[in-house]
Amino acid sequence: MSQGKTTIVIFVTLLVGFASGFVLRPVIAPTPQVAAVTSPSPVAAAPSEARGTQYFVANIDEARQVVAGCRDGSVRGGECANAEEAIIKVEAQERRKRFLGN
Incomplete structure (x- = not known):
């Protein structure tokens, strides 16, 4: 009987953990905001980073x-x-x- 209760407690704990992870994901790791470009520049910008x-x-x-x-x-x-x-x-x-x- 005790093993059945332990299994249920573990299952409920995992379920609550996964649910809270899905709910809190936008708070923990928000999606980046992307600005819309209305007109692309005809001139390619020079690379600002060094080539690897x-x-x-x-x-x-x-x-x-x-x-x-x-x-x-x-x-x-x-x-x-x-x-x-x-x-x-x-x-x-x-x-x-x-x-x-x-």
């Missing part, structure tokens, strides 16, 4: 150009570190392939 390491791994020649620009001082910001990290990763992959004979 994955981009530079895929475009290694461009990464080498960015690193050269960083050494000259013509390029600044987060792209320098990302491009240099991508070059290091690609060179490490090439060394690993040569070492393993793949």
Whole structure:
């Protein structure tokens, strides 16, 4: 008899927890408000964020150009570190392939 009561109490507790989670979700994590754009700009905006390491791994020649620009001082910001990290990763992959004979 005691095990049946325990099962019922656990079931009711889980049910109340799930219900309160669905009810309180909008309060805990509100949905972001999106402003409607009436007319899109014909000119594409310049990217404000630095390109990531994955981009530079895929475009290694461009990464080498960015690193050269960083050494000259013509390029600044987060792209320098990302491009240099991508070059290091690609060179490490090439060394690993040569070492393993793949």
